[in-house]
Amino acid sequence: MREGVKIKGLVVNKQKIDLPIIFILLGLFVFNSFVRQMLFPSPLPYQLNLFAFFGCLIIAYYKIYGIRLKVENIWLIFGSIILLCLLMMSEIHAGRMFSGFIKVFVGLVVPLILLYYSIRNKERTIKIVVNVFIVVSLFVVILGVVDLFYGNIIISRFYTLANDLKYTNMALSSSRLYSYLGHPLYNAELFLITFGLNYAYNDIVKKSHKGDIWIILICMVGIALTMSKSAIALYFLMLCVFYIKNIMYLIFSLMITAGAYFFGLFDTVISRFQGSLSTGRNEMWDVVKSSGEVHFHFLWGSGSDSKYSFSFISEWARAAFEYPFRLFSLEFGILFMIIIMVMTFCYPAYKILRGRKRNLVLFVIFVAVSLHVNIYNGIGTYMDSMYMFCLFGCMIMNLYKLRES
Known part of the structure; x- marks a missing residue:
């Protein structure tokens, strides 16, 4: 049995944390x-x-090094090739710069390999990833609470340095949580992921x-x-599903919610629920x-960043394309949108639900985070x-x- 995979003198031992995951964590939370x-x-x-791109390249090397004709490997290779061709067609058709193609390929297509990657030393690697998410979430919350009293001065100075x-x-004109990671909706995604991964890890691995x-x-x-309206709704949905049989946790959650309400943390959210649920997007x-002026094509699109071409209609016309399904259909064509949505969201959810041991907890977590990701243009920034x-x-x-094994 091989002890590890050798890459230019570096031996990656299967008993240690997965190297590509380290690079991706560095790319997301440090650089x-x-x-x-x-x-x-x-x-x-x-x-x-x-950093994250290099991590995915190592994963690609692993897959090529020990390639097996599994359904998911064939699906990943075939789907990625089609996406690459459709992306090239759209960029050439729109007369875009090569830099646009590189940005979309690296920021949208390459990360897909993560969804089809079986990590080494699963328990330890997942534990480290969960702990990193918890530490980053705690840091963002503490800084956000402190900055709340300073009118976002601290984070605005960070953006000025950037x-x-x-x-x-x-940041200066908003009372919402901006962090060193970016937009409030991206921060909300971080918190949903942290909550979901922590619960799933404790449920499946720690059993506590x-x-x-x-x-x-x-x-x-x-x-x-x-x-974030969607994040709050999805968070409370997960709370109810996960802790419906645990009275102590439900009471604690209600107490925290009541405290947050009386401190006014939910005032703006409540007023936002009273307005448009899509915050003007629809x-x-x-x-x-x-x-x-809007035209969708099946095999090709108008090219990357074409959402900005409608500014002559309205200064905020790009808000009409903040939903990823609409954005991808416009920029790269309907077929591209269908393939990437199936590869990113539908196939993983289907696999969790249709496995030998269906895990509704994992399914609920994956669907909840997927729903939030699809209500704003985060993945459309590439x-x-x-x-x-x-x-x-x-x-x-x-x-x-892990659960199946």
Whole structure:
């Protein structure tokens, strides 16, 4: 039996934490997009998450090194080739720069390999990933609570150092949680993933939920600070599903919710629920659609960043394309959208539900995070968001494999 895989003198022992996952964690939480923006003034270098990309390249090497004709490997290779061809057709048809193709390929297509990757030393690697998510979530919440009293001055100075005037102004003019990772909705995704992965790991590996109270507290405060309607609804849905039989946790959750309510953390969220549930996205779509300027094609699209071409209709016309399914259909064609949605969301959910040991907990967690990801344009920025979702999906799929074994 092989002790490990040798890569240019480096032996990756199967008993140690998975090397590609380390690179992806570094790319997401240490050298994230704003840190890269400080280091590289030109757009393309900071838009590319090279640490995470390198991690995925190592995974590709593993798959080629010990390739097996499994259904998921064939599906991954075949689907990726089609996506690559459709992406090239769209960029060439739209007369886009080669840099646009690179950005989308690295930030959207490459991360898919994570969803089909069986990690080494599953228990230890998943434990480290869960702990990293918890530490990052705690850091973001503590800084967010402190900055709440300073009007987001601390985080706005961080954005200023990153030479991002747009985020500086958004943070200063908003009471929502902006962090060193970015937008409130991206932070909400972080908290949903942290809550879900922690519960799943404790349920499947540790067989104990003794420390869940602190994670419930951290994630609830964090999500309340982001003021994301979808994240709050999905978080409480998961709480009810997971702890319906645990009266202590339900009472604790109600107490924390009541405390957050009386401190006014939910005031803005409640007022946002009273308005448009889509925060103007559907209304803007009606405006853009009625102009007759929007055209969707089956085999190709209008090219990357074509959502900005509708600014002559309205300054915020791009909001009409914040839903990923609509954005991908516009920029790369309907077929591209169908394939990437199936590969990213549908196939993993189907595999969890139709396995020998169906795990409804993993299914609920995966679907909840997937729903949140599909209500904003995070994965459509082609930077870090797709890597974080696919890392989450990788952990869920490997927890499922652990349970089956």
